[in-house]
Amino acid sequence: MKNILVTGILQGLGLQITKTLLEKGNTVYGVTLALNKELDELKKQYGDKIIIIVADLADIDKSIEMIFNKTIGFEIPLHGFVNNAAIAYDDIISNMNYDPLLKMYQVNVFSPFMLTKHVIRNMLLHNVQGSIVHISSISVHTGYKGLAMYASTKGALEAFSKTTAREWGERGIRSNCLVAGFMETGMSATLTPTQKDRIFKRTSLKKPTELTSVANMVEFLISDKSLSVTGSNVHVDAGTI
DSSP: OOEEEEEOOSSHHHHHHHHHHHHTTOEEEEEESSOOHHHHHHHHHHGGGEEEEEOOTTSHHHHHIIIIIIIITTTSOOOEEEEOOOOOOOOOGGGOOHHHHHHHHIIIIIHHHHHHHHHHHHHHHTTOOOEEEEEEEGGGTSOOTTOHHHHHHHHHHHHHHHHHHHHHGGGTOEEEEEEEOOOSSGGGTTSOHHHHHHHHTTSSSSSOOOHHHHHHHHHHHHSGGGTTOOSOEEEESSSOO
């Protein structure tokens, strides 16, 4: 099967994506800020099919060293990259502060850009026709108060992904964005029940986006079942748009 690099596997969507890819027989190189019980259990269950890499993506140079030089190296071909890791800095624009904005861009934008560079180089080295999937957000496509800065990071990924697809399509390297709706994850835990209810009422299904639906779509985009899908924004958002 395939070797897939996945970032942000500690919990929530990243953990579900990791489980889904492992269930399909893939080997996951998972990047996480820390270890926890769930990852320990996955390691016991899947053994060498999951390689856990502890790295802070806010430190781009150290992360690249840990992921590509110390772990993957030149001998291991990567067939896919799922850019899931992200942090949120939420506030209204008039309260914006530079330092948290910069850190969010380091994790959500600059780090994925640099990781994509090294993933493509790996694919070229091994003549792999691979797939890149960036997790985007419905906030790019419909306004939510307080999410302007976060949405801008995901919008940058969507623009980056589309041109990545155009640049490397001739080599069989695909790049897509999965536009996820609001999910019940740690990132949305700070919202009040009233705020969540207001968000979910804007969807066609009137409920949160299911983690399993997003993870299954990621697996589809990574797999050879989607060989003609590239340069796209694929919405899994419970009908928000």
